[in-house]
Amino acid sequence: MSRNNPINPTRLSTNTAMEESPIITPLNEEQRKAVTTPPGPVLVLAGAGSGKTRALVHRIAWLIQEHGTAPWSIIAMTFTNKSAREMQNRIEELLIAPTRGLWIGTFHALGLRMLRQNWQAAGLPEQFEVIDNADQLRQIKKSMEELKLDEKSFPPKQILWRINACKDDGHRAHNLPGELSKDEIFSLVYQNYQKRCQQLGLVDFGELLLRTYELLKNNQIVREHYQNKFEHVLIDEFQDTNHIQFQCALLLSSSHQNIFAVGDDDQSIYGWRGARVENMLGFNRTFPSASTFRLEQNYRSSGYILQAANAIISKNSGRLGKRLWTNQADGEPIQIYRSYSETEEAQFVVSIIRSSVASGSAHNEHAILYRSNAQSRAFEEQLIAQGIPYSVYGGMRFFERAEIKNALAYLKLAVNRDSDPSFDRVVNMPPRGIGKQTMDSVRLTAARHNTSLWEASLLAVDDPETSSRSRESLKRFRAIIERIASLSKDRPLDALVETSLHESGLIDHYSKDRGETAISRIENLKELVTAAESYTSEHSQEGPSQREDELNLFLNHTALEPGPRGTEEAHDSVQLMSLHSAKGLEFNTVFLCGMEDGLFPHQLSISEGNLEEERRLCYVGITRAMQKLYLCHASSRTVFGKPMRCMPSRFLAELPENLFPDARQSSFQRQNPEMNPGSGDATMTDIFGNALELGCTVHHGKFGEGTVINAEGTGASARVQINFPEVGQKWLVLNYARLKRI
C-alpha cells in the first residue's frame, strides 16, 4: 500500500505548480484525475492494488492543502479500525501538520460519536452502553425467557442473526417487510428485545448504525448541523456499505453532494452482513452528474499472481468489468501444495516461512490466510513449537474475554450505578454468596419499584425480610463499587484500573486457581492495565480532560476497538488472519490455506448458493500477495473432533495451468505437488516405492516423523529435505535414509 508508485508523473503533467506538490506528484494519471476532480459526486472504481487508499488519502490531503478545505469539514468513513488508523497516519505524513478536527473512522465509531453528542435527540439515556454480540445474545435469551419461548424450537443465535439483518436494512420490529412480518414469534422477540435495550440503555452494533440514520433523518436541527459542518463526505470500501450506511452518507451530503466514494465491486465480501453492491453499481443513477474514474493498473502483484486473480474473478457474472494489468514481470510461479492433514499443512507452511526468514525475509512479510478463524489453531501450534513470532488477528477479541468484561463491568458500575447488565455480571463474581435466591428477590424488587438493580439492592439491604447473609453480601458488593467510584475522581486511569482489579477481588479470585487458563486470565487483566496506560498516553494530546471523562472515554474505546494494539504491528511477526480481515492489506508472501470444498468455499455458502461472494473472497486472498503465493489444501481435516476427507477447492480448478510452469500434470487433482521442478522425470519414492511429495509426512528411524519440504537430484544422488518438528530440517539421501511414507 505504501510502496512508491513506479510511474514518473512529471512527464505526464502539464501543470508546473502541481509538479511540485507531494500530494499530486506520486500519482499516476488516472489517480491524479480522481484526486483533483472538482468537488461533487465522484466514484472511483479501483481494482485490487491499484492505489485505492492512496487515492482517498491524497484526495483528503488535496482538499485540505490545494482546495483550502478545513480539516474539520471533512468526514471519512472506513470499514475497519485498522484502515482508519492507516489513513489517518498517511494523511498526517503527507501534510506534515497534524490534522485537527478531521473526522475519520469506521461507520460504527462515527455513528457512536454522533449519538454521544446527541443522545437526547437520539432518544437514548446519557449513559447508554454499546454491547457486543455476546451481550446481545444474552439479552435476546432473556427476552425469550420472558416471553416463555423455548430455545430449542427458536434458536437464539438465529434470532440474533435476523434482528441484525433487519437493522442493516433499516427495519424496526413494527415495520417488518413482507414475509418477516408474518413471523409473529420473531417480531415479538425483536420488539421485546428492543424494549429491553431501550430500558437498559443498550445499543448493539446494528443499532449504532440504525440510530444514527434515524437521528439524521428525523431531526432536522441535527441533520443540518452536520450537513453544514461537513463539506465533504468520503467513503472507503464503498462496495461493502449496507443500506443504512449509504443512507447516512447521502443524508450528510445531500445539501452539497460532495461525496467521494472509492470501491471495487470484485471485492464485495460482506453481503452476509447486509452490504449492497448496488449502492456502487447504481451510483451514477443516484447521482447523474457523478464523475467516474477507473484505476486498473496494479502496482502490487507479480504477473502470475495477477493472472491467477483475473482468472478466478472472470468466472463471476454481473461485474462492472475491470481488467487489472501490470508492468511487472511474471515473477515466481504460484505453488499448490497438498498435505495429508491440517497439522501437516501447518508444518509445511511454517517450514517454508522458516527457510524464507533464514534467507533474509522478515517474519511480517508472510501472511497465513484462511477462511475461518478456527483454522489458526494448527498454525499457532506449529509456530509456537518452532519458536517463530506470530500475531493472530480476529477471533476472540481482547475486550470480549470474560475476565476483561468482568473488570470492565466494575468500572462501568462506578461510572453508572444503573448499568444492570454490569450488575448482573459481577454481583457474584468473584463468588461472594449472592446466588439465585438473593438475585431473584432483588430483581423482583427492581421490577416492583421500576428501578435499577443497584437501587433495588439498596432496598434489599434495608429490608428486614432479606436474610442477613444476603444483606451482608450485598452491602459488601455495594461498598466495593462505591470505593472504586471514589477512586475514579482523583486517580489516573491506569492506576484506577489496577486498583479496581484488586478491590473487586478478581485478581485474588483468579490467583487461587493455578491452572493454565487462570494464569492467562491474570495476564490478560494485567494487559488491561497496560491498555489503559497506553490509551491515556495516546489520547492525552487531545486536550485536557477530567479524570471521570477519561474513564468514560476509555470504556467507549473498549466497545469498538479490537484490543491493545501496537504490539502486533510494531513487532516483527508472521501475520495470521481470515481472508476477510486481510482485505486492504498486502504481503510479500501469502499462504492461502484450507483450499478445500466445504471449507473454502464454505459449505454454508455452497448451500446458500452464494458462490460468487466466496469467489470474490478468493480473489481478495490472491491479490494480497506481492511476490509469492502458495495455495494449500489438505486431503483430510478434523471437523468436530472427527477426521473428514476433503476434496480440493473448486477454485483451484479455475486456475489456468500455464500459471504453474513447474507442474507437469495439468489437473491439480492428480498433480501432487511435484518433487523436483524442472529436472527430469525421476519420481522419488520411499523404501516401499510409495511416491514422496512435497508436504507429505515420512518416518525416519532416528529423527522420527517429519514433513518433506524440498527435493533435488535423481538416481543415487536424489535427496529430500525434511522438516522434523523435534530436530529441525535435514537433507537426507534417499538411498541411505530408509524413509517410510506415513
Added chain:
DNA sequence: ACGGCTGGTTTGTGG
C-alpha cells in the same frame, strides 16, 4: 451456594 461432572451441541466471515 457452588463447583464439578456429563452429555449434547457446535464453528462463517466483523464492527
Added chain:
DNA sequence: AACCAGCCGT
C-alpha cells in the same frame, strides 16, 4: 476438541 446447560453432591 471445546463449550454449554443442567444435574448432583458437598
